Amino acid sequence: MNGPGSSAPLVRLEGVTKVFNGSGHSTTAVRDVSLEARRGEMVLLMGPSGSGKTTLLTLIAGLARPTSGRVSLFGRGIERFSTRELQAFRAERIGFIFQAFLLIEALTAAENVGIVLRFGRTRRSERAARAGALLGELGVGHLADRFPAGLSQGEKQRVAVARALANGAELLIADEPTGSLETRQAVGIIALLHEQARKRGAAVIVASHDLRLRDFADRIVTLRDGAIA
Ligand SMILES: Nc1ncnc2c1ncn2[C@@H]1O[C@H](COP(=O)(O)OP(=O)(O)OP(=O)(O)O)[C@@H](O)[C@H]1O
Ligand SMILES: [Mg+2]
Known part of the structure; x- marks a missing residue:
């Protein structure tokens, strides 16, 4: 087992280039x-619009393959994974958080969290229990039975974080997770992500141009025109 502070990186990119033709x-x-x-x-990817942040996240998540260079996840080069293996890997070990939350409006908060556990073939009662416990840990346990329409932006983002954590993800990938939040909520979400990552020994990679997040990062990588500035 690799605990927090272990020397083997969860994610390693070496000379990665991505060209769209x-x-x-x-x-x-x-x-x-x-x-x-x-x-x-927690690694923060910063840089202006179009600087390559989202593209870099898709490479880190194995959603796209690099044009050149090497991406390794959990100590293994992704060129060794088939597309199907990468899919399974994402479902089991990577959690995603987006600016737009992507909650399903027809499901309650708890059901939105529990849905990722279906892929892991978890029993229904256990799914509900795990979703409820996570929502509680993130301070929104009392909202488990609410639908997204009845949640504030900050509450929706907490539900989205719970969903990202629900499958026991070891790598959390967040793209502009605070874009639609006020300062107090934005700082709260990032502090929460950092705390959860430390506690679980997970790595978090956040792409954002939100300067408010800088104080929370262990490392800041600034991109300009796709390159590290
Ligand atoms: N699928 C694609 N095909 C062609 N060009 C693309 C594709 N995806 C991204 N790009 C280009 O790559 C560059 C980097 O885009 P990217 O979305 O990674 O930037 P970003 O830093 O996430 O920007 P933002 O802050 O606006 O989200 C841009 O010039 C964009 O137009
Ligand atoms: Mg982007």
Whole structure:
């Protein structure tokens, strides 16, 4: 077992470049980026719009393969994974948090959290219990039976964080998770993510241009035109 502070990085990028080829022109979205994220650590990817933050997250999550360079997850190069293996990997070991929350409006808070456990073939009663416990831990246990329409932005984001944690993810990937939140809520969510990561020995990688988040990061990587500035 690798505990927090263990020396083996969960994520390692070595000289990663991603080029998108369009009709007649190509865009180098990520240029020769090397970085690491270890257990218990929060890495903040900053940079202006179009600097390559989201593209880098998709490479880290194995949603896209690099044009050149190497991406390793949990100590294994992703070029060794089949697409199906990468899918299973994401479902079991990676949690995602987005600006737009992506909660399902027809499901309650608890059901939104429990849904990721279906893929893990967890029993219904256990799903509900685990979802309820996580929501409680994130300070929204009293909202378990509410539908998203009846939740504030900050509450929705907490439910989204609970969902990202529900499958026992060891790597949390957040793209602009505070974009639609006020300062107090934004800082609260990031503090919560950091605390959960430390506690679970997970790594968190957050892409954001929100300067309010800088104080929480263990490491800040600033991108400009796809390269580390
Ligand atoms: N699928 C794609 N095909 C072609 N070009 C793309 C694709 N995805 C991203 N790009 C380009 O790559 C560059 C980086 O985009 P990316 O979305 O990674 O930036 P970002 O830093 O996340 O920006 P924002 O802060 O606005 O979300 C941009 O020039 C974008 O147009
Ligand atoms: Mg983006």
